[in-house]
Amino acid sequence: MIELTEQAIDFHNLTESVRDNAAGAVVLFLGTVREFTGGVQTAWLGYEAYPEMARASMAQLENEVRAKFTVTKVAISHRFGKLELGDVSVAIAVSSPHRAQAFDAGRWLIDTLKERVPIWKKEHYSDGREEWQHPGLPTETLCKDNDR
């Protein structure tokens, strides 16, 4: 199950969707909006997606995780739009006959999603600054004056 949504992610339903009598283990990962990063306070986050490619890319992750690991069921949901502190930005649920595979598959999915799926977050700090998060790019190329 692949989902890209502007609504709050129903991670309970996502977890239920991967439960299966063939599985002995379920792993759920939630990414949540953290208030402090290295002493800097976040007020809220804006997530932007390239929707068609993000959905295709998440579906591709599901295919690849099935090829790499022994998984029974997989569900991935990513949220976009404005997220407040503590909100769930991404939820990944995996079931597997055995727990080692469930943990490894869940970890591979979130690591690879963060490398590959075309979604971007913009930090809105409590001091009013805002900054796109583009790993590898120097900050000064990304900061815009708020009035620009």
Added chain:
Amino acid sequence: MIELTEQAIDFHNLTESVRDNAAGAVVLFLGTVREFTGGVQTAWLGYEAYPEMARASMAQLENEVRAKFTVTKVAISHRFGKLELGDVSVAIAVSSPHRAQAFDAGRWLIDTLKERVPIWKKEHYSDGREEWQHPGLPTETLCKDNDR
């Protein structure tokens, strides 16, 4: 939060209980009753606990995981009694500022719980046999005739 219960585990509530603005990651692990193990079909499982020591032992796990990993909140619930196929026998939820620590802490908790917490399961197979699961003990010392 530590729980030993004969009721169905409310893993949604357990997950909510570890969410925190200081955390960027939540990992939930569920152990569920699998139907087939090496071609042998399970009908149901009976879980027995030494309740006082199981609770003390799970509380000790919480202390140790906090010493070993950077975790924000921890919740562990184990069920006992009769469990049907697909039921959740154990749920472990961990939050952490960063995802690697959340995964590592969750995995350490379930691995160590299985080694240490005094709870035992008895397989009730679909062919009517029943068998205590005691890792390291030869099966013949554990099988009882049903009429004994």
Added chain:
Amino acid sequence: MSDVRNIVRVQLFAAARDIAGREVVELEIVRPTEIATLRKQLLEMVPGLQPLANALLWAVNNEYVRDDRVVGPSDAVACFPPVSGG
């Protein structure tokens, strides 16, 4: 005091309880006694536990203990086969 006869109650679980046919075995001790001694007494009283003897775990007051742990009548003592929760 050294000749007062005391009772240590040993709680059994899982296959050990099934084999013994009871949840508690009462062992008589003359004075505070090591787990190693209790083990010998338990196996004499319940010979059916012999096949599990080397694997049996012992706990006192909710903590695992070794053979040289000394226990008295006020301790909560338990004996059980390897755990399999999760």
Added chain:
Amino acid sequence: MSDVRNIVRVQLFAAARDIAGREVVELEIVRPTEIATLRKQLLEMVPGLQPLANALLWAVNNEYVRDDRVVGPSDAVACFPPVSGG
């Protein structure tokens, strides 16, 4: 047919879209053209993207592509900085 002027629409996202001040840039091509050529045209049209140039990623029809990928006017082309979802 080789002299028909065609338009490739390049979708921009995140900081690239903010810097360009628009969601789509239309680039004129004479014939099917490599991404490397589109990149040059895009940077001429939007010089503000220069500091991001080496990091920009390109996708055609929802898949990442390299500089030598050839595209025509019917392809869905997108250009954006490194992703940061999750």
